[in-house]
Amino acid sequence: MNELVYFMLWAGIIFLMMRFGCGAHVMGHGRSKAKHGEGAPEEQTIENLRWTPPTDDVDPVCGKSVSTETAKPSVHDGHVYYFCSRDCRERFEAAPAQYLTGDEARRLSAQPENEHA
Known part of the structure; x- marks a missing residue:
C-alpha cells in the first residue's frame, strides 16, 4: 500500500510539472506572449511567410x-x-x-x- 501512495505522489508531482512547469511546452501549454487572437495579426505568422523567386x-x-x-x-x-x-x-x-x-x-x-x- 505504501508503494502505491508513493507512486501516486510522484505521478502527481510529475503531472503538475508537465502541466505548469518546465514541461508545459511539451503538452502544448507554453506561455507564449502572443495568444491566439492577441498580438500580431494572423496573416503575419511564420507559416504564412514564403519567398517566391521572380520568373x-x-x-x-x-x-x-x-x-x-x-x-x-x-x-x-x-x-x-x-x-x-x-x-x-x-x-x-x-x-x-x-x-x-x-x-x-x-x-x-x-x-x-x-x-x-
Missing part, C-alpha cells in the same frame, strides 16, 4: 535575361542573384563589387570587411 531575372555579369528555374543562383549580402552559367556565377563571386551598379556598389565599398550586416 525571370537579369544576369549581372553578362546582362542576359535568365529563367530563375534553370539559372545558377548565388547569394551575396542577403540578395539572390541569378546567372546564365557557372562561369558567370564564379566571376561574380570573385569580385561582386565589379558587377553591381549604383547604390549596391557604394554600399559594399563603404562597409568594412569585419562588419556584418
Whole structure:
C-alpha cells in the first residue's frame, strides 16, 4: 500500500510539472506572449511567410535575361542573384563589387570587411 501512495505522489508531482512547469511546452501549454487572437495579426505568422523567386531575372555579369528555374543562383549580402552559367556565377563571386551598379556598389565599398550586416 505504501508503494502505491508513493507512486501516486510522484505521478502527481510529475503531472503538475508537465502541466505548469518546465514541461508545459511539451503538452502544448507554453506561455507564449502572443495568444491566439492577441498580438500580431494572423496573416503575419511564420507559416504564412514564403519567398517566391521572380520568373525571370537579369544576369549581372553578362546582362542576359535568365529563367530563375534553370539559372545558377548565388547569394551575396542577403540578395539572390541569378546567372546564365557557372562561369558567370564564379566571376561574380570573385569580385561582386565589379558587377553591381549604383547604390549596391557604394554600399559594399563603404562597409568594412569585419562588419556584418
